[in-house]
Amino acid sequence: MWRQFVDALDERLADRPWIAGDAYSFADITALITIDFARSAKLDLRETAGNVARWYEAASVRPSASA
Incomplete structure (x- = not known):
């Protein structure tokens, strides 16, 4: 299940900066x-999920991520 989620999220983020758009x-x-x-829980992002990695980095540095 986890891999399917990561793969679907990676595909979704292929042409947009954020999940729902701009x-x-x-x-x-979420x-x-x-x-x-x-x-x-020791579930990592797949090495091939470059779009998710880019998105995760951008989302993680937002001030609200440290709240």
Whole structure:
């Protein structure tokens, strides 16, 4: 299941900066939390998920990510 989620998210982010389009939204917040919880459960992002890695880096440096 995790790999399918990452693959689908990677595909979604192929042509947009944020999940729902050009603006950061609740969809990004939810996915960021999901990925952070998954990492604590030892589920990592796939090495081939470059779009997710780019998005995760951008989402993680936002001030709200450290709240």
